[in-house]
Amino acid sequence: MPFVAEAASRPNSPEARDTAFVVHGLTNLRRHLDEGPLVIESGRGVWVRDRHGRDYLEGMSGLWCLSLGYGETRLIEACRRQMETLAYAHLTNHRSHPAVIDLAEKLIEIAPVPMSHVWFANSGSEAADCAARLCWYYWNAQDAPERRKFLAHRRAYHGNTIAAASLTGADYAHRQFNLPLDGFLHVACPDYVTDALEEESEQAFSERLLADLEALIAREGPETIAAFFTEPILAAGGVVIPPQAYLDGLQILLRKHGILLVADEVVTAFGRTGEMFGCTTMGLAPDLIVCAKGITSAYFPLSAVLINARVFDAMVAQSDRLPLFGLTMTYSGHPVGCAVACEAIRIYEDDAIVARVRRLEPVLLDSLRRSLRGSAIVGYIRGRGLLAGVQLMARRHPVQTFDPTQRIGPLCADAAQAQGLFVRAIGDTLAICPPLTISESEIEILADRLARGIADVEKDL
Ligand SMILES: Cc1ncc(COP(=O)(O)O)c(C=O)c1O
Incomplete structure (x- = not known):
């Protein structure tokens, strides 16, 4: 883009000021300094x-x-209305507000499998991180603290906090950052198109990956594994659509060993795959669902973890032993984000x-x-x-x-x-x-x- 490089060389242009002050992710920083931003x-x-x-x-x-x-004027209006009415409220110490109640109720209503309660955060990474924490909380509540390990796919992207980057199966998120943390294990990406052996059928490919996974679970010990994270379709992994036989077999295996399933629907939820949730498209029945992005159509940073009764009941039981549920964030359930999300979901429904x-x-x-x-x-x-x-x-x-x-x-x-x-x-x-x-x-x-x-x-x- 010669016009960008030319603008970047002009003092005080937005391009020159960007290269002077802004750090960009997933960007070659040297090339950025030389060529400037679009x-x-x-x-x-x-x-x-x-x-x-x-x-x-x-x-x-x-x-x-x-x-x-x-x-989208309806989202802009919803944002403005909520800012005027109640620009901020928090959910700690038993406080609540109408927007978060409306949104949680709606998410439970439209969830692809029966879900019980919703935890809110601000980004997909935070929600994935919180989902991992909730898995640990669940197993501690079940008196199984040794269930600490996580499994996820190579090439899958689950975000960039320390836990979410550890779940992510990509070298660029690990090398240079001393990640993944111990106990975050990665299994083969279910990409039949590029990773099948010559003449291997989809069924045989799925069975091979599942056999490798079962061997890994046996080696590690099922009693040490907390949860498996997967996207219904691996978006940033290269739009990988796992074979149905693989996803079906995966869920049988996880159930057999009592391992929780977390569906990362950060990309796939809210209509993207032709169903409200990718879990419906791909036949997944997870214990936790992570949502972000489309929940507000990106008009406000907001994410959510949908929690099923198996996990939520254990969390409540733990509160009989501990004074507080210890997860908290200043902006968890931010009223403006919740109001925008409620309106976005209304638009998804109104506009079919x-x-x-x-x-x-x-x-x-x-x-x-x-x-x-x-x-x-x-x-x-x-x-x-x-x-x-x-x-x-x-x-x-x-x-x-x-x-x-x-x-x-x-x-x-x-x-x-x-x-x-x-x-x-x-x-x-x-x-x-x-x-x-x-x-x-x-x-x-x-x-x-x-x-x-x-x-x-x-x-x-
Ligand atoms: C599947 C998936 N999970 C999690 C994330 C992280 O979301 P965020 O960038 O909002 O932290 C992403 C971001 O692209 C994603 O694609």
């Missing part, structure tokens, strides 16, 4: 505009979160977002397949609802992935951005997660710009 100034619907007046289709809903798009996503799923997948048909480097296109992954590979049969040092995925994402489209490269998977309000014609634009970006990279290979 400064986004405004957004409307599925579109954002940079400060040089260029428009981009936001094909990733920001970071998988802006489900209702920009400029789930039905809309189901109708648009084939539109998205078909237009991606049509636009990318001519590309020799597009291996697979997969998706559920309005969450899709375009898998780039050197050869499809037998599967041959690109050398990671070629950085084909990031090059394609950059080329798509030059065409006016934001997608996210996760290795060589291009993730697509547009606002659920996207129109059919905007989906066509998305697919067309993506195809042009990929073609630009392909012609230089």
Whole structure:
């Protein structure tokens, strides 16, 4: 982006002031200092505009979160109303307020499996962290304090607090940060597309992963394992849709050994996969559900942990022994976040977002397949609802992935951005997660710009 580098070299430009003062995550800091940021100034619907007046289709809903798009006046109004009425209240020492009561009741009503109570936090990472803490609290309450270990998938992303980053199965979150903590173990990613052995059926792939997991549980001792964390679909892991046989077998195994199941629905909840929750799409029946992002359509930072009766009853029983439940946060159940979330859920329901996503799923997948048909480097296109992954590979049969040092995925994402489209490269998977309000014609634009970006990279290979 020469215009960005040029602006960054001008003293006092926003780009120069950014490089002077701001630290950016998931960014090469040296390259950032050299090239500067892309400064986004405004957004409307599925579109954002940079400060040089260029428009981009936001094909990733920001970071998988802006489900209702920009400029949703009902959310803005809900925020303003709540700020005027009660800008802040907390939940400690038996205090409460109407917005948190409304939201908790609604979440329990729409939960994909019977749930009992809700704990609130401010981000997906915090909620995942709190879910891990609640698992420990549960096992202590059950007089099984030795159940301390967690299992999660390699490549899965569960956030970036110390516990959530330990759950995350990615090197970049661990190396340099002295993580993962002891007792956070990772098992194979259920990515049949890239990780199956030659000629291995989906069933055989699932059975192999489950056999490895059972062996790990036996080696570690089931009585030392607190919980297994999984996303219904591994979003930041590369939009990995686990085989149904794998998820079914996983739950049988966990039940057999009494291990809690935590579903991380930070990306998948609130219509994204064509059901209100990804657990329904993928047939998961967890003990705890972690939600964030779409809960407020990113208009306010808020997250939640839905807790079932098995866990909540044990927490209450523990309160007969201890003076206090010791988890607390200043902004847990922030009234503005709760009011915005209540309104977002009302919009999801009023606008029949789930039905809309189901109708648009084939539109998205078909237009991606049509636009990318001519590309020799597009291996697979997969998706559920309005969450899709375009898998780039050197050869499809037998599967041959690109050398990671070629950085084909990031090059394609950059080329798509030059065409006016934001997608996210996760290795060589291009993730697509547009606002659920996207129109059919905007989906066509998305697919067309993506195809042009990929073609630009392909012609230089
Ligand atoms: C599945 C999943 N869990 C947790 C998180 C962490 O959420 P946050 O960035 O709000 O802390 C993310 C963020 O992308 C996520 O994708």
